[in-house]
Structure formats: C-alpha cells, structure tokens
Amino acid sequence: MRFPIFCLSILAVASTARADWLNFRGPQGSGYAKEMQSLPRSLSDESISWKVPLPGRGLSSPVIVGDKLFVTAASGPEQKQLHILCFDRNSGEPLWERRFWATGRTMSHKKTSVAAPTPASDGDRIYALYSSNDLVCVDLDGNLVWMRGLTLDYPNASNSLGMASSPIIAGDTLVAQIENDSESFAAGFDLLTGENKWKLDRPKAANWTSPTVLKVGDDEVVALQSSKGVLGVVPATGSSIFNFGKGASTIPSSVASGNRLYVPSNGLTVLTIKDDGSEPAEVWNESTQRPGTASPLVIEDTVYLLNNAGVLTASNIDTGERLWRIRLNGPFSGSPVAGSDPFLYIFNEAGIGQVVDLTGDEGSIVSELDLGETILSTASLSDGAIYVRSDNSLWKLANP
Amino acid sequence: MKLFSLLSTLVIALTLPLHAADLSEQLAKLNAVGPEGKGNPEAATAWNEITQGNAATILPVLTAMDGASPLSMNWLRTAAEAILEKEKKAGSTLPSEELQAFLLNRENDPQARYLAYDFLSGINPDETAALVPDMVDDPSPPLRRVAVAALIAQGRSQLETPEKAATTLQAALDAARDVDQIDEIAKLLREDLQKSVDLPTQFGFLMRWHLIAPFDNTDREGFDRVYPPEEKVDLNAVHEGKDGKEVRWETYATSDDYGMVDFNQPFSPLKQVVGYAYTEFQSEGEQQVELRLGCKNAWKIWLNGELLFGRDEYHRGIRIDQYVLPVTLKPGRNTILVKACQNEQEQDWTVQWEFQLRVCDSTGAAVLSTDRQPTPEPEEKARRRSAE
Numbered sequence: 061m062r063f064p065i066f067c068l069s070i071l072a073v074a075s076t077a078r079a080d081w082l083n084f085r086g087p088q089g090s091g092y093a094k095e096m097q098s099l100p101r102s103l104s105d106e107s108i109s110w111k112v113p114l115p116g117r118g119l120s121s122p123v124i125v126g127d128k129l130f131v132t133a134a135s136g137p138e139q140k141q142l143h144i145l146c147f148d149r150n151s152g153e154p155l156w157e158r159r160f161w162a163t164g165r166t167m168s169h170k171k172t173s174v175a176a177p178t179p180a181s182d183g184d185r186i187y188a189l190y191s192s193n194d195l196v197c198v199d200l201d202g203n204l205v206w207m208r209g210l211t212l213d214y215p216n217a218s219n220s221l222g223m224a225s226s227p228i229i230a231g232d233t234l235v236a237q238i239e240n241d242s243e244s245f246a247a248g249f250d251l252l253t254g255e256n257k258w259k260l261d262r263p264k265a266a267n268w269t270s271p272t273v274l275k276v277g278d279d280e281v282v283a284l285q286s287s288k289g290v291l292g293v294v295p296a297t298g299s300s301i302f303n304f305g306k307g308a309s310t311i312p313s314s315v316a317s318g319n320r321l322y323v324p325s326n327g328l329t330v331l332t333i334k335d336d337g338s339e340p341a342e343v344w345n346e347s348t349q350r351p352g353t354a355s356p357l358v359i360e361d362t363v364y365l366l367n368n369a370g371v372l373t374a375s376n377i378d379t380g381e382r383l384w385r386i387r388l389n390g391p392f393s394g395s396p397v398a399g400s401d402p403f404l405y406i407f408n409e410a411g412i413g414q415v416v417d418l419t420g421d422e423g424s425i426v427s428e429l430d431l432g433e434t435i436l437s438t439a440s441l442s443d444g445a446i447y448v449r450s451d452n453s454l455w456k457l458a459n460p
Numbered sequence: 461m462k463l464f465s466l467l468s469t470l471v472i473a474l475t476l477p478l479h480a481a482d483l484s485e486q487l488a489k490l491n492a493v494g495p496e497g498k499g500n501p502e503a504a505t506a507w508n509e510i511t512q513g514n515a516a517t518i519l520p521v522l523t524a525m526d527g528a529s530p531l532s533m534n535w536l537r538t539a540a541e542a543i544l545e546k547e548k549k550a551g552s553t554l555p556s557e558e559l560q561a562f563l564l565n566r567e568n569d570p571q572a573r574y575l576a577y578d579f580l581s582g583i584n585p586d587e588t589a590a591l592v593p594d595m596v597d598d599p600s601p602p603l604r605r606v607a608v609a610a611l612i613a614q615g616r617s618q619l620e621t622p623e624k625a626a627t628t629l630q631a632a633l634d635a636a637r638d639v640d641q642i643d644e645i646a647k648l649l650r651e652d653l654q655k656s657v658d659l660p661t662q663f664g665f666l667m668r669w670h671l672i673a674p675f676d677n678t679d680r681e682g683f684d685r686v687y688p689p690e691e692k693v694d695l696n697a698v699h700e701g702k703d704g705k706e707v708r709w710e711t712y713a714t715s716d717d718y719g720m721v722d723f724n725q726p727f728s729p730l731k732q733v734v735g736y737a738y739t740e741f742q743s744e745g746e747q748q749v750e751l752r753l754g755c756k757n758a759w760k761i762w763l764n765g766e767l768l769f770g771r772d773e774y775h776r777g778i779r780i781d782q783y784v785l786p787v788t789l790k791p792g793r794n795t796i797l798v799k800a801c802q803n804e805q806e807q808d809w810t811v812q813w814e815f816q817l818r819v820c821d822s823t824g825a826a827v828l829s830t831d832r833q834p835t836p837e838p839e840e841k842a843r844r845r846s847a848e
Binding site: 137156157158159160161163165167168169196202203204205206207208209212213215216218219220221240241242249250252253254255256264266 | 493497503508531541
C-alpha cells in the first residue's frame with residue numbers, strides 16, 4: 061500500500077523558506093538547521109546581545125518567526141497563570157503578552173514547569189501547549205484565534221509529574237501527544253479552529269517525548285514515540301502508516317533524517333521507513349549508545365548522542381560505529397542544536413553554554429559561557445544568533 | 461448590587477464605539493465557547509471586534525465574566541488585557557474610577573475583580589495599595605491573598621515584639637486560604653513564637669476513618685473490580701480479602717498536620733492491594749462544598765454512594781488539593797468512601813499507600829462537620845482496633 065498523497069500547506073512551505081525556528085528543536089524537530097549560518101563559533105560575555113527578564117519559569121524553547129520571538133512561561137501560586145510573550149528578536153524589546161488562567165491541573169515535579177512544552181508555529185500563528193493541557197492559538201500580533209482546555213474535555217488526561225511533550229505541525233494539522241498513565245491520547249487539531257481532526261487512544265503510560273515529522277518521499281508522516289515503540293501516522297487523519305513495537309524511551313525523542321528515524325530504543329535503534337507501507341527496517345541497533353534526557357542529533361553522516369553522564373558520542377549513521385566521544389560539562393536537561401557551521405550548542409542545568417567544534421578527528425569544547433541561571437531548556441537558532449531561556453531570563457547570543 | 465453593576469455597565473456601554481447591543485452580542489459569543497473547540501471561530505471574530513473598542517469597553521468585558529466558563533474567562537481576560545495594552549500605548553485616559561468601583565463591588569466575579577485590581581495597580585499603584593488591607597476578608601481568593609501577604613510581611617517585621625507579631629500572624633492565619641501562605645504563617649507562629657496551630661482544623665482535613673484492606677490488585681486489576689465496600693458499607697461485616705484471608709473494618713485516626721491517611725500504618729507496607737476508607741460528615745444544611753483530595757495511588761471516591769471520580773495513576777506525586785471535586789452536601793449525615801490502590805512497583809518512592817482529604821468551600825476555607833472531634837494527639841496515631 062502506498063501512502064496517500066498529502067497536500068503540504070502553502071503556509072508550511074513559506075515558513076520553511078524563511079528559515080525560522082518554528083518548534084521544539086527546529087526543522088522537523090531535528091535540532092539541526094543546515095540553512096542557519098554565521099552562528100557564533102565561540103561564546104563570551106561579549107556574545108550577549110541582550111537579556112530580558114521573564115515573568116515566570118518554563119522549560120519551553122523560544123519560537124522564532126521573522127523578526128518576532130515567542131516564548132511561554134507559567135507564574136503565580138501553583139503556576140496557574142500562563143503566559144505567551146512576544147519580543148523583537150533583534151532588540152529584545154517586549155512587543156506583547158497574553159495571559160491565561162490554567163483550566164487544567166498545574167501540579168508538576170518542582171524541577172519542571174507548567175510551561176514545559178515548546179510552542180509550534182505555522183508561520184502565521186503560534187500554538188502554545190502547557191502541562192495543564194491548555195492549548196492556545198494566537199496570531200503573530202497576539203490576537204486570540206482559539207483555545208482548548210483539554211483537561212476540561214478529557215478529565216483524566218494529566219500527569220502529576222507534569223507533561224512536557226511539544227506539539228508539532230505537519231501539513232495543516234497540529235499534532236500533540238497528551239500521554240499519561242490514565243486518559244492517554246494523541247490528537248490532530250485543525251489549525252484554524254482548534255477542533256479535533258482525529259484522536260487516538262495511546263498507551264497508558266507517562267510519556268514526555270515529542271512527535272517528530274518524518275518525510276517519506278513527498279509525504280509527511282508524524283512519528284509518535286512511547287514506551288511501546290513508535291507509531292507512524294498520517295498527520296491529517298491519524299491513520300496508522302507503520303508501527304515499530306520494540307519499545308522506546310519516554311524521555312528523549314526520536315529524530316528524523318531523510319527517511320530514517322533514530323529512535324531511543326534499547327540504546328539507539330535506527331529505522332528506515334519505506335513508502336510501501338511495510339514495517340520499518342532496522343538499519344542498526346547499539347545498546348551501549350543510550351541517550352540521557354537529551355534527544356539525538358543527526359548532522360550529515362554522523363549521529364550525536366548525549367548520555368546522562370554528559371558524554372557526547374559521535375557515531376556513523378550507516379553502521380553505528382563509534383567515531384569519538386568526549387565528556388561535556390553536565391548535567392543537561394536540554395538537547396543540543398546545530399546550524400550550518402559544524403558547531404554544536406548546548407546549555408547545562410547550571411546555565412553554562414558550551415560550543416563543541418565537530419570538525420576535527422574528535423569533537424572539542426571550544427568555548428563556554430556561564431550565564432549564571434538555571435537552564436533546563438533547549439536553545440533555538442536564527443540568523444546568526446542563539447536564543448536561550450533560563451528560569452528567569454531570555455538571552456540572545458551572537459557574534460559581537 | 462448586581463443590578464447596580466448591570467446598570468453601570470449599561471451606562472458605560474452607551475459611550476462605546478461598538479453599539480451596546482452589538483457589544484453584548486459579541487461578548488455572548490465569547491461566553492458561548494464549549495467543549496472540543498465548539499464556538500471558537502465565532503469567538504475569534506467577536507474577540508477581534510471587541511478589542512477594537514476603546515478604554516470604556518474594558519468594564520463591560522470584565523462584567524461579562526460573571527458566570528463565565530473557565531474557557532470563556534480566558535477569552536474575556538485576553539480581550540480586556542488587549543484593549544488595556546492598546547489604550548496604554550495610545551496614551552488614552554483609562555477608566556480608573558470605574559475599575560475601582562468594579563473592584564470594590566464584592567458581588568462581581570472574584571477573578572474579574574482581581575483583574576481590575578491588577579489593571580489599577582499598573583495605573584495608580586499607591587492608591588491601589590491603599591485598598592489592600594480591607595481585602596483581608598475578601599471573597600476573591602487572589603485579592604485575599606494579596607492582603608494576607610501584607611499581613612505576613614507585617615508580622616515578620618514585628619517578630620521582636622512577639623505579642624504584636626502573634627496577633628498579626630493569627631489574623632493572617634484566620635484570613636489565609638492558600639496552602640503556601642497557611643504553611644508559612646504556621647511555621648512562623650510555631651517556630652518563632654512558640655504558638656500552637658491546629659493545621660488539620662484550619663484546612664478542614666478529615667482525620668477519623670474506618671479502614672479495610674487488603675483486597676487484591678494484582679496486575680492493577682483491582683481498580684476496576686467492585687469489592688463489597690463499593691456495594692454496601694457494613695462496618696461489622698467480614699469480607700474475603702486478598703489470598704482468601706478475612707478482612708474487617710478497623711478504626712483509624714491520623715494526627716498528621718495534613719490529614720494523611722496511611723494504609724501502611726495499620727496494614728504494613730503491601731503491594732498489589734486495594735484498601736477502602738470510610739467516614740461520615742455531618743452537614744449543617746444543604747451546601748455546596750469541595751472535596752479536595754491528594755493521592756499518589758490510583759483512587760476512587762464516592763459521596764453518599766455516588767461515584768464522583770476515579771483516577772488510575774500511580775506514584776507520580778501527591779500534594780494538598782491535587783484534585784478538586786465540587787459537590788453538594790445534604791443536610792445531616794453524608795457518607796464518604798475512598799478507594800486507594802497500591803501497585804506492583806518496588807522502588808523506595810513507591811512505598812506510599814495513602815491519601816489526604818479535606819472539605820472546604822470554593823475559596824479553600826475549611827467546612828467542618830458539625831460533630832467534628834478534636835484533632836487526634838500524636839499518640840493516638842494509627843490506632844488499630846476492631847470497629848465496634
């Protein structure tokens with residue numbers, strides 16, 4: 061069976077062309093934006109273009125559309141106040157803010173936050189999901205387009221440790237995984253109305269991974285990872301395309317590159333997704349290459365993994381052969397990102413940003429910058445700059 | 461007062477760019493959003509029209525929050541804030557007097573009044589701060605919280621004169637509704653001023669129960685299985701429990717500050733088991749209250765034999781007021797049954813088999829049973845004896 065032909069929205073094409081950073085880990089949720097150039101090759105105090113305060117905590121990453129940057133936060137007693145903030149990404153000037161009262165449960169482990177999921181954008185609107193299962197759509201000027209209170213609709217859909225999965229847009233559908241021990245589901249939402257296009261029951265198990273978009277031929281498939289494995293679905297309908305049933309991690313997410321999916325499963329398992337509807341073919345598995353909290357990163361012919369000991373491992377994408385490994389300055393809650401230059405960027409929980417040069421026989425940390433605040437998030441990239449948020453602040457880092 | 465509020469809104473509405481009837485129609489669309497995205501497109505169009513309004517539009521938007529659903533509250537809130545943001549940038553005169561009147565009218569929606577306070581704080585901070593002390597008995601929890609915070613700060617500053625500090629902090633405790641503030645005040649009174657604080661009564665935790673366990677929960681199947689207490693509570697009955705062993709109801713009293721009912725104390729730590737806890741609550745009359753439960757085990761709860769809610773999540777965390785269940789108590793005797801399930805996990809953070817339950821009003825103020833007994837002393841903790 062061949063995949064149905066999907067209509068990619070004009071919006072999505074236009075957005076890609078602008079090279080914005082539209083969701084968690086950027087293009088297709090990969091962490092790698094090969095069109096992003098002139099990123100800093102080292103970080104120092106002079107790299108700080110601006111720093112602005114945030115009204116609340118969050119683990120979400122900034123989303124960038126054109127000259128605007130969007131970030132979420134949660135504040136107040138029991139984190140019941142939700143924020144979407146918009147800044148001029150060049151100057152850091154606040155442009156607008158929208159505040160909401162959480163309609164779902166806001167309990168979470170003290171390390172995480174109700175503003176853990178990163179928003180997604182189609183280039184015209186921002187779709188912000190929170191651990192309270194509030195899902196809000198605003199346009200780029202802050203006009204409210206729609207709002208869903210998913211805990212109002214599905215009362216047992218919550219995780220007392222906190223939810224963290226970030227939604228993603230594929231075609232004209234917003235896909236979100238609301239997966240937990242009780243009322244566990246994934247759904248596709250209409251971008252313009254917020255109504256369900258589809259809703260799937262999912263394994264009843266806490267799951268903090270985010271959906272990943274995989275391109276198979278001309279078609280887009282969304283990979284939904286869980287403790288059971290990975291289910292590939294048609295974004296517009298939720299119809300199943302493939303199923304990998306050997307289990308997977310519930311913290312680091314899969315990453316797609318070409319028609320391959322790099323799955324945190326029994327260490328790392330690499331799958332080839334074919335366009336004939338057959339089950340995924342396993343390319344290789346390496347049980348010793350076990351990602352920690354950070355999701356894998358694939359750049360050209362190398363896959364990079366960061367384990368819970370802070371060891372960064374580079375391996376050949378075709379064979380799994382380990383090329384080198386170095387110890388970074390951990391621990392890490394965020395994931396690494398990279399642009400066209402062969403440098404990897406990651407911030408540890410203490411707020412120390414690290415730049416890793418990937419060009420030599422083995423990687424090396426070429427610079428570190430201590431921002432002095434707790435950072436549990438993944439950085440975002442755009443036009444020569446790194447944007448990262450801490451518990452209290454938002455930074456732009458660029459070449460002086 | 462409600463009528464006054466509506467008339468005021470009508471008068472203001474007559475000065476709006478949008479005709480009052482049009483505005484009312486648009487606000488109704490924000491109040492019509494429903495489950496699963498119902499009404500979103502119409503609300504978005506209305507939101508865009510409403511936010512074209514000038515500063516005089518803010519009050520009608522806040523007034524429309526009366527009786528609004530949680531989703532509609534957010535549509536209305538963002539509309540009011542968007543108008544305020546726009547008018548501030550334009551340098552327009554903001555309706556301070558109207559906002560203050562709205563804030564001071566306790567008949568208005570509690571959250572809408574807090575928004576009015578928030579707006580006023582940005583317009584006239586000093587004048588607004590002067591209003592805070594009178595909010596100490598305010599029915600709006602967030603406004604009351606502001607006043608309690610001021611009292612706590614005052615009490616802290618008086619710690620070198622203990623009697624003054626104790627008076628201030630006791631007033632703060634009497635007024636406080638939020639858990640974090642109550643904890644903070646109790647700590648100051650107990651540790652800095654050596655005063656006693658009856659936290660269980662302050663919160664309204666239910667301290668005296670009848671417990672029965674263990675029933676089987678192998679493979680977590682006990683959550684859905686109906687054991688005899690779910691059909692009828694007979695405190696003298698003997699039932700067949702896990703592995704065919706006889707189980708009986710036992711009385712149990714907790715002296716925990718936060719009302720924790722710990723099945724592990726009378727029954728020892730067990731795995732893959734189900735326990736039930738039963739108590740009665742005497743209500744002065746028919747009244748709306750909230751049952752607020754904290755539990756890190758799978759649980760179900762019944763009031764007067766009616767299942768209220770259940771949740772099959774294990775060991776993801778517990779906190780006071782984790783689950784809020786609005787209910788109506790009938791006059792006199794009300795029965796409460798809680799089912800708590802323990803699963804198979806063996807990690808040290810999965811030992812707990814417990815819950816905490818309090819009865820309070822929608823602001824968090826304790827509602828006490830008319831026959832509430834004194835809080836058990838610590839030596840009474842986990843008494844185990846046959847129910848008679």
